[in-house]
Amino acid sequence: MPTQLQIAEHLGITQQAVSKTLDKMGIVEWQLLSLDQIRLAYIKRLREVAAGHASIDGQYDLNKERVMTERVDRELKQYQLAEKKKELVNVETLMTELSIVFQGMRQELLSRDDKLKTELDTLYGIDVDVSILNEHTTDVLNHLSRYLNGRAGSLPALGGNNEAAGENGDNGMG
Incomplete structure (x- = not known):
């Protein structure tokens, strides 16, 4: 059973470097090995480092x-x-384009409510409350705006404000 001092002298390194070197070589039970076995493992390690298969510090x-x-x-x-x-696809560019598309779709759907009210009033001789149409349209728009994943900052808030929808959709035509 060799001592660390004997191993140090045999390998040509300091005694302080022996335990670190043995650890880097993966030799835990060095006491059970002969000096020749330790030397061969040390040479193998040096070759690996020289060939670029391992670093000197073992990291x-x-x-x-x-x-x-x-x-x-x-x-x-x-x-x-x-x-x-x-x-x-650039996500930021896509989101900008989607915001523009959703804004256009919003305008089209809200104006559709006014047109639909006028058409129903004319065809059936009744006075349809446009806020009912706006409520359904607003529900759809709110659902679609969730697809923007919180990026709907460019879209006006649609909230459940039916009074505002009624004022915007009514336009004095009813």
Whole structure:
């Protein structure tokens, strides 16, 4: 059973470096090994470090780091290619476009209520309360605005304010 001082002299390192070196080599029960076995494990470790398969401090596996870097580079190139092929969508641009589309749809649906009221009044000779139509339209618009995931800041609040819907939809036509 060799001592740490004997191992240090045999490997040509300081006694203080022996326990760290043995730990980096994964040798826990060094007392059960011969000096030759420890020397061979030490040489193997030095070769791995020299070949780039391991780092000196034992923190990094240099080959794994290289593989990870290559993977990231490949993924970035795939994104660049997809962008050039117009297969990627910029989320911010998409949300801006969706806000514009929803705003236009909102205006169309609200104006539809006024047109529908006028048509029903004319066809059936009755006075339809436009706020009833606005309430259903507002419910649909509120449901659709949830798809903007909190980005509906560009859309006016639709809330359950039926009085405002009635005032906006009535336009003195009723």
